[in-house]
Amino acid sequence: MSNLLASVLFAGVWLVYLAQPVSTAWKMPNHVRGVAGVIATITFGALYILHFNAARIGAFGVTGRQRTEFARRLMLYVPLATAALVTTLLVGQDGTATWVFLAVAGCWTFRLSIAIAIGLALIVAYELLAWLDPGWDRDASLAGAILLAMIAVSGAMLASRRQRALVDARRENARLAVQEERNRVARDLHDILGHSLTVITVKAELAGRLFDADPERARREVTDLERLSRDALVDVRRAVEGYREISLAGELARAREGFAAADIEADVPKAIDEVESDLRELFAWTVREATTNIIRHSAARHATITVGPTSISIQDDGHGPQGDASGNGLRGLRERAVQAGAVLTTRELSPGFELLVQTADRPVARPTDLQRTP
Known part of the structure; x- marks a missing residue:
């Protein structure tokens, strides 16, 4: 719901420029044609907002999904183009205000080459109609509006995609950092504690066998076992904390890696x-x-x-x-x-x-x- 509202606000704010064809249609002597022109212009505006909401996925990088296939994008674009054509036929030259929106919609619907072709085709069609129809005034305002609007929207799309790529890259870096820390802890625990825990196990088994045969030696083994256990616990804490305190086991492990890296x-x-x-x-x-x-x-x-x-x-x-x-x-x-x-x-x-x-x-x-x- 929030995404739909954002689409309406982003795309709908520019529909104020459709006020001119609505006003022209309302004032037409032919009341039926005028009402039809108003309806066609409003319908175009509604289709434009719906089209933006449907086509913005991928075009502006609002999600990580791929843009829809060409056939579906074409099906979304054809009703919008049809509404623009009907509005122009009913309202006349002022109805070509919809052409600017049609060219802009082509930017987020198709790839850049197709969007440029659509914009140029609309400009050429407008100039031909202005030259062939004596009732049309010849001016370059529409051509300029189409070009500027397409440049602005293409820039916004590029900025949005780069922002999305940056966010994705940061998220991936954070994930890799967490994974690297997990790997570091696992590696350090293995290198630092592997031998200590093995010695503790061996000494514990030896002490168990010596309790009856040599109690004095068994007592020494248990005492040594307690010391090794305490040292191993310290090493665990230091490994998890990232070596905030230096440890001999940790330095030996890192020395081994450093020598290997230096080919020593x-x-x-x-x-x-x-x-x-x-x-x-x-x-x-x-x-x-x-x-x-x-x-x-x-x-x-x-x-x-x-x-x-x-x-x-x-x-x-x-x-x-x-x-x-x-x-x-x-x-x-x-x-x-x-x-x-x-x-x-x-x-x-x-x-x-x-x-x-x-x-x-x-x-x-x-x-x-x-x-x-x-």
Whole structure:
């Protein structure tokens, strides 16, 4: 109902220009012909509104449906053209005011080439009638009105279609964004929690078998199981929240993707259950900083991340940092290490570079240098 009302208002406001043929018909000496002319003009106006409401679908992009087939569009247009012809025959030259509406209706009924042909045909027909009929006055007002009206309506149709396309594009982008976020959460949950949940399952089964055979070990397994469960819960929350807090599992997953994207062969651990909980955030920052430096600056082809309970080492076979090895990133990471009771050390390999973070009170042996594949 609201769409019909909008059609009546949009199309009907211009029907004021049909007042001239109505007035002319009403004043005609032949009363019967005059009344018939008034009826024909009003009928044309009603058909024009109905035609606009039926043909605007697709033409103005009011819905996503395709425009109707040519035969149906022609059937909608023929009654309108017939009413315009009858009005002209009954009223005379003033009845050609309907021709402007007829040309405009052709714009939203047919494709542009056909609409232009209809407009030109109406202009030529008007000029011929004005030249052949001595009772008609010759002027260019109708031709100008037809051309201007067709240009205006074609512009409005183009703007409306582009607006509809923009709305559809925004809706599609929003849908894709939601889908991408769902995919991200699914991917992150799989990458981050897959191993943790597997370890939890295995440890739970092991603890169940050890309750009678080795109660002390079973107790340790249950304690470790509780820690792993809590860490997994934290990772779930961070994954769902979009990594508002950094996590070691998340950084390892992203490091794996980043190395793959940079065509760097990498050995990235999937198991982090042995890492002490209070060191995971520091190790996550370590992975992020080292991975960024390797991908951006080292030109490395191979990289290895080694994670232990109290240490993490990242090695690559690139050329290492240029100039001062204590840039802003490493300086900030060193400060984080100190706050966590750990130390950060770097050394050059032959070839390559190593970044090592380990607890200050429990140093561990350095991992074996990365060996390049010949």
